[in-house]
Amino acid sequence: MSDRNLPTTASSPSTPGGTRQDHTDVLREIEQRVLWLSTAIVDHANRVRPNPTGLKVGGHQASSASMATIMTSLWFQHLRPEDRVSVKPHASPVLHAINFLLGTLDESYLTRLRSFGGLQSYPSRAKDPDPVDYSTGSVGIGATAPIWGALSRRYVESHLGGAGTGRQYSLVGDAELDEGAVWEAILDPMVAELGEICWIVDMNRQSLDRVVPNIGATRLQGMFAAAGWQVLTVKYGRQLTELFTRPGGEQLRRRIDDMTNPEYQRLLRCSATQLRERLPDSDDLRALVDTLDDAQLRDAIRNLGGHDLAALDEAFRNIDDTRPTVIFAYTVKGYGLATEGHPQNHSSLLSEEQMTELAARSGTTLDAPWQRFPAGSGAAELCARRAASLRREPVRTGPAGALPADLGRTPSGRATTQAALGRALLDLTRAAPETARRVVTLSPDVSSSTNLAGWVNKVGVWSQTARQDWFNDDPETILHWREHPHGQHLELGIAEVNLVGLLGELGATWSRWGQPLLPIGVLYDPFVQRALEPWSYGLYAGGQSILVGTPSGVALAPEGGAHQSITTPSVGLEQPGCISYEPAFALDVEWTLLASMARLGRPDGISAYLRLSTRPVDQTLAAVPTDPAARERRRKQVVAGAYPLRRAPAETPALTIAAMGAVIPEALQAADRLQSLGTAVDVVCVTSPGLLFDAVQAQAGRPARAAATETWILDAAFPARRAAPLITVLDGHPHTLAFLAGIRQVRAAHLGVTTFGQSGDLESVYRHHGLDTDSIVAAALDLL
Template sequence: MSSKISYLSEIERCVSWLAAWTIHHANHIREGDEVKVGGHQASCASLSTIMTALYCSVLRTQDRVAVKPHAAPIFHALQYLAGNQTREKLENFRGFQGAQSYPSRTKDVDDVDFSTGSVGLGVAQTLFSSLVQDYVSAHGWMNDRPEGRMVSLIGDAEMDEGNIYEALIEGWKHGLRNCWWIVDYNRQSLDAVVREGLWARFEQIFTNFGWDVVILRHGSLQEAAFAEPGGDKLRQWIEKCPNQLYSALIFQGGAAWRRRLLDEVGDQGPVTALIERRSDEELQALMANLGGHDLPSLLKAFEAASRHDRPVCFICYTIKGYGLPLAGHKDNHAGRMTPTQMEGFRQQMGVKPGQEWEKWAAATTLTEELDDFVARAPFFREGRRRRSAPAIPVPPALPSPGQPGKPLSTQMGFGQILNDIARGDTPLAERIVTTSPDVTVSTNLGPWVNRRGLFARESMADTFKDERIPSIYSWELGPKGQHLELGIAESNLMIMLGALGLSHAINGARLLPVGTVYDPFIYRSADQLNYACYQDARFLLVATPSGVTLAPEGGAHQSIGTPLIGMSQDGLCSFEPAFVDELSVIMRFAFDYMQRDGEGDPGETTWLRDQTGGSVYLRLSTRPLEQPARQIDPDLEQDIINGAYWLRRPGPNASIIIAYQGVVAQEAITATGLLAEDRRDIGLLAITSADRLNAGWQAAERARQRGAVGAMSHIERLLASLPRDSGIVTVIDGHPATLSWLGGVYGHRVKSLGVEHFGQTGTIADLYRHHGLDTNAIMHAAQAVSHGRTIRYLEALS
């Protein structure tokens, strides 16, 4: 153990130096602009010991870690010492294409397991990733690989984030295992010092949810001092000392500790002797020797917890800015060492000028020994740990349950398509896993669960079935179930989808996650959705019901701006079909698109980078529409995927076209029919994805700017034949800005109809009339747009 501690101590020195130097270089040496680069030298320093112990001794290659966002430079430094990070990237920390401000699994070259940055989300991610590992293991897809431990390094201020406690509830319900949360309890947040006694509240909360709680308050130096005569009084004083005072004395140093201790506990006897036996420097070292900075204490605690699979919360007392001249100061969160302070720190660490970027510049041990020690660490010895899994074959077509002339909603069609898939013994059916925040039945997942069952690590009886109580739902709970039921917390849904959608990279087992949610409540989990997409997790998000079309439910259940989320969210491909045959085509595309991970140039049909894949968002409705009588040929299928097709192609003299998206198809079709009585060339454009149309248009324009003068997007081809003085009326049960940009493609006049204000209860007819989505409103808009054409025509004649 002593040799291990010696090596780890040397590594910690080098990590602390490199992290501090990386931030200093970015702010004071590298050429930049007037905007500060930033960094968090103090927040890094508080985790230097913990992360060194974990990465260089405790963690195994199968373990996965979410690093506290502000400790990114410590992570990058450790990866640099292990050969997984480059000096070039460190020199460009927080610069363009340099090491990222916060660990990113998609943008950093080193071995990031989970992206972090939005505080608290990486914490919950590890919990759900552990549950996903249980799912994969129960289905026999681990391929004899050992189960990993999901570890989160947490700033104590992150514990204010509510989604952490929502996740705790879900973990308890599902029998969480193999999860460690390590709290960097430095007692300082961005703006303040943490409230007294918070650790006791943490301990109680975690214990209540079945976690083991390990508190590392005192290091081995302090424990040794406590064993000396008078040590019990020193312990009592430390444990009663207010957080603010402890931080202030750490900043002031040994002389301040001496004055305070002698004044408050000195007795001219054992305690005084204990204090006087130590120099100011030794006294400062003693009082800074908290559990989170003591390698022997950390290794002992981590190794003990490694002997079982119960979830563990480690509360590690640390010092913000440990070892730096900023240590303990309440303003140190965004503070950075001045050049003078950095020079003093360089001399303190024994780093020679010009050798600041050398891996072992701060070490006092032979560097070959340190290189060998790190290379043999279980976490690093197999190199990069990103796994992969083969794609699951998707059939050429999915069933389309709609019958011509019969009314059917897209929500109902979604449930029937999944039910048809569930009937088959196919790889696609086997790898689909569904999840929902207590809206399984109301989002039409019930038939799927009837056939495929609920997941639980242990089989559970259906009491209603055992008691012979009739029910249309026969939901078996057991290890082979394929539905993960969640409580009413949309944030948990999105983080679960993120965890399921990374299983191929984390567990080496491909899953096809499908999550359902009420469309308006996407807002409640928008940050978590963004986080899942930022990590490049792959999933199908089915949001239903949507819009004011859910008329009797009132404004609280009626979404307005969610189509704009679908358009603007990177990594998420958004669709809103009107008919079930469109939905079938889109779902087939989605299951394939979720698995793509290719590279290359954009396709010249849409100019979209479809080969890279991503996640998919479907906005569906409960309103039944009469299904069209048609066969989906390959051309129409491709147009549906590309984002739009002509339901009625405009003639050469079209004065007006109507473009609709989603459930308002019926009103748009009726209005077109009535207008066609005196405007025979009128066109009707069925839009299935404003997102893909807009993205393709933007991409084609960028291609033209780069010299591809013939680049043309799908929407440009569709609108190319329209006379320039034609008008466009757009209509959607959502914000009108979703489609208003169509006028910018060729400069056509546009009148955009949609919803801009909260709805209310009523019938669909009531609400469509109130918000201007009904047939009359569409016809009035068409008259207004075409009236502008008439005026210009008369002006031209005069």
């Protein structure tokens, strides 16, 4: 347990007309009530509320107890309305207890933890009925969200104004520091400049299963310090600190510092008699222990800084706002409960007898658990003052601006869908400059290799201060790195988790500060799954953004199997809160990108995932109609999920080929060959299997996303009068499009990629996976 303890010399401010001691006593009363309420919320969900199914409800009384003092100190002394807090997942009952005491959560919800429509398992911005700043739940993601929230606030302030100031707090469990996502975020160079960041680590030294033998606090502190953070440690409370000054006190400090975590935790479960036997290891220490009565001895051994209001107050007052701060607050898991310190107390529940005893200590009863403080009491007055001081004005979201649906160009020649992204962004700056100001792009060090160089050269790179571009006069420099506070591109290190974490927070600025942004994150498609969990969690929390995976598939032939994404098309199909597109042509990219941007930054908004390719394709194959009305019809079909690329002259075709993305040339070549054999073939270009599936569900009266309630696209792309046996083909797993056969109940064969690939030329790789023209023709002949 060895490390330096922050001295506890500061005094809490006094209440009006009272002394500092009065204020401390009131805070302790509130702390005890917070402990009771958070424990009772979990107790009611598991022991009182009827549970006819017998399924475990769950909840974390011990994890909440270790945070009760920290959160009481923060909310009732230091928090300001402009501050934001990410609460560790298992302490959600503490947050609800505080919001209840502040009057922002109705009593009726306290009995509905983890019930349908009630309080969520973990804090949720989108689903909880009381104020929640950051959704948490996936370990490591909620902890780092305030970092990206701080960057997003600064970005909004420098471009649009109105984001104000404020600290960004993260309340983090010590076991959460095992997550690699935490260190990826901490080590990003931009983070060291964010003085509004403050992490408070709940050092209870227990994980779900055990007491962690060696939490390595000193090593963790050194890692934060090496990253440029201020490190504060709140290890001991006032009682122990005072004992350290007495004869034998140094021996007591050394004894506690040197013992392992399991030995210390075992002392928490000991009687006073056992403590007198186990604790002393010298005559001086034994003499000191003998001066304490049993109650003093038991109180002293658990008198850690994370449960001492004065020690925490001192730490909060010592925060250096010029750099990020981490406070290591030592706590006891289950502090104040009958289960405190037990190695298996993570999900344990107090018995009815233990709850009755806790209620008596908390000034309430088990029969009437949901009590606020009596009117006129010091605690009630402090709650009222804090509620008033923390009140925020409602956020009023303005529009992101008018977006054109079509930029008017018709690409020709050979082009890739990847390159079309950068071209569309540049065209937008000319067609809608005010809206284009809200576009912000992100990349994990792959801007040039994903064809964003032209866009980056145009808008510059965002930096909190202007920096000199030393290669600006180098004639061989193609990508110009001009960094200034008005740049619109953010470059992160090679850490996809950081990219999507920031993407989610940039996509939430409409709800935090009323300023919608249009954030677009570009990364290599093979690494989408690495980034998927934090991006998905950002969607859950209301962060609306566009994720672009490029290059994709085995079309990236020379890169080999390690960089050939296979399952990402179905990931896009199945991801909640997201519409996925895989355009085949440059114009399809433009249309789907603009449509996706138009859905961002609003209460009913939805995110998008675009899967792009580096394969050059002849753009004349798109056969874009020249008639304005026909062109607009094509655009609507592209955005809705599919369009007929070629209709056979026959009234009823013998076969339909539904292809997606980069394999469209092979599909068209196969159609030509089959046509020469006398087989009439329709070719349908699928742009969004997810939207087509939603349309199928909506047509059957099943739940579907609001964006897909229109079912006309099924008749437009797959009309009943032209129903025929179906071949589906894509550069990805074939099951992505397999459901299309069910639209008209036709026989079908499904081509795609089901194995890891290998390096090679495109023709060889396509032949290996059965995506080449010969394979499509052979599959058609077998089917017919």
